[in-house]
Structure formats: structure tokens, C-alpha cells
Amino acid sequence: MTVTEALLWVALPYVATVIFIGGHIWRYRRDQFGWTCRSTQILENRLLAPGSILFHYGTLAAIGGHALGILVPASLTAFFGITEAYYHIISAGAGTVASIAVLAGLIILIYRRATVRRVWVTTTWLDIAAYTALTVVILLGVWDTVVTNTFGGGYDYRSTVAEWFRSLLIFQPKPSLMTNVPFMYRIHVTLAWLLYAVWPFTRLVHAWSAPFQYLGRPYILYRRRFAPSGRFQIGARR
Numbered sequence: 001m002t003v004t005e006a007l008l009w010v011a012l013p014y015v016a017t018v019i020f021i022g023g024h025i026w027r028y029r030r031d032q033f034g035w036t037c038r039s040t041q042i043l044e045n046r047l048l049a050p051g052s053i054l055f056h057y058g059t060l061a062a063i064g065g066h067a068l069g070i071l072v073p074a075s076l077t078a079f080f081g082i083t084e085a086y087y088h089i090i091s092a093g094a095g096t097v098a099s100i101a102v103l104a105g106l107i108i109l110i111y112r113r114a115t116v117r118r119v120w121v122t123t124t125w126l127d128i129a130a131y132t133a134l135t136v137v138i139l140l141g142v143w144d145t146v147v148t149n150t151f152g153g154g155y156d157y158r159s160t161v162a163e164w165f166r167s168l169l170i171f172q173p174k175p176s177l178m179t180n181v182p183f184m185y186r187i188h189v190t191l192a193w194l195l196y197a198v199w200p201f202t203r204l205v206h207a208w209s210a211p212f213q214y215l216g217r218p219y220i221l222y223r224r225r226f227a228p229s230g231r232f233q234i235g236a237r238r
């Protein structure tokens with residue numbers, strides 16, 4: 001194993017993960033009031049609505065694709081009768097649809113931030129850093145899926161990138177699996193770790209605070225003006 005391999009495919013993932021976990025704990029303890037997506041919906045909603053929906057649903061689809069392609073071993077899908085050729089069609093097709101949604105959403109959101117003045121003035125340097133890191137990682141991922149896998153010769157990342165990733169999870173890293181991976185895949189993965197390292201210090205923390213309770217909650221909550229007899233209620237006549 002060369003020094004570069006050890007740094008990129010062993011040290012970087014573990015260091016980034018420690019910063020990711022430690023950074024979230026630090027941020028939660030020090031800055032709970034700042035734990036927000038810093039929404040600008042009140043300033044502009046016409047572009048935000050389609051941009052945000054495309055970006056977030058596209059991202060959810062891409063996360064699902066990553067979980068299936070990277071965490072599930074090829075031997076398991078083969079056991080259920082899914083051949084490599086069949087898997088390739090599904091992953092390239094679904095990955096391309098997810099890519100189009102994420103990219104379209106991202107373009108709308110960046111265009112909105114850059115052109116709507118009152119949104120732009122709320123933008124900090126940290127936001128610009130987060131947007132840049134996200135954009136580069138996403139563009140590279142989309143390149144891998146659409147250019148290499150769907151319209152190019154195809155690449156079986158499950159026998160290299162995915163096995164390497166799972167080797168990290170069980171603390172038996174196999175960096176040599178990454179040696180011959182195409183350059184654009186290697187740079188996507190490397191920059192993804194750097195993104196994880198800055199994640200806790202940006203507005204991206206809102207990803208862990210999705211308000212799922214809103215799905216089952218009515219828009220308006222009605223409360224009684226007068227308490228049922230016998231109970232004390234502040235402000236009620238007695």
C-alpha cells in the first residue's frame with residue numbers, strides 16, 4: 001500500500017467521519033438556535049418551490065441508489081436472481097432519472113440565490129462553500145452515472161468502490177480495491193469525504209431535522225377558549 005493510498009482510502013474516510021460525528025455533537029451543544037436551514041422561503045417562493053422539490057426528491061432517490069449499490073453486496077442481489085446486466089439497467093436508469101432531478105433542482109436553487117437580490121444578501125461565505133462542495137460532488141456523481149455508466153461503456157463499481165466502502169465499515173480497510181477505479185469515480189468519492197467533514201458546520205445540518213411530524217399534523221390547531229368545567233385556565237373567566 002502506497003502512502004497516497006493509505007491517506008486517501010483509509011485515513012481520509014476515518015478522519016472525515018470523526019469530524020462529521022464530533023462536529024455534529026459540538027454544534028448541537030453550542031449552537032442549537034443556529035441549527036436551521038436558514039430558510040429564505042419568506043423572501044422568494046416562486047423559484048424555491050420547484051427547485052427545492054426537485055433537489056430534495058432527487059437527492060432522496062440518489063441516497064436510495066447509494067444504499068442499494070454500495071451497502072448491498074452483489075452476491076445478495078445475485079442470490080435473488082438479479083444478474084449484473086439486469087442490475088446495470090436498473091441502476092443506470094434510476095440513477096439517470098435521479099441525476100436529472102438533483103441537477104435541475106440545484107441549477108434552479110443556485111440561479112435563485114444568485115439573481116434574487118434579497119436572497120443573495122442573506123448568503124454567507126459558509127453557504128457559498130457548502131453550495132460549491134455540494135455542486136462539485138453532485139456533478140461528479142452525475143458524470144459517473146450518466147456519462148460513464150449509462151451512455152459510456154459502463155463500470156461495475158460494486159466490485160471495487162462498494163467493496164472498499166464496506167471494508168471501512170468493518171474496520172478492515174482494503175485500499176487496493178480503489179487503485180484501478182476510474183479517475184472520475186475516485187475524485188467523486190474523495191470530495192464526498194471532504195463534504196462530510198464540513199457538513200456539521202453548515203446549514204446542511206437541517207438534513208437531520210426534517211419535520212416529518214408535519215405529514216400527519218393538521219395545518220391549523222384549534223384549542224378550547226374555555227377549559228372544561230372544574231379546570232383552571234389562564235385568562236379564562238371563572
Ligand code: HEM
Nearest residue numbers: 062065095098099137138141142144145149157161189192
Ligand atoms: C463516500 C461516499 C460516496 C460514495 C462511495 C459514492 C459513490 C458513488 C458512485 C459509485 C456513484 C456512481 C453510480 C453509477 O455509476 O451509477 C455515485 C453517483 C452519485 N453520487 Fe455519490 N458517493 C458518495 C457520496 C455522495 C454524496 C455525499 C453526494 C451528494 C452530495 C453524492 C451524489 C451523487 C449523485 C447525485 C450521483 C448520481 C446519481 C446516482 O447515481 O445516484 N454522492 N456515487
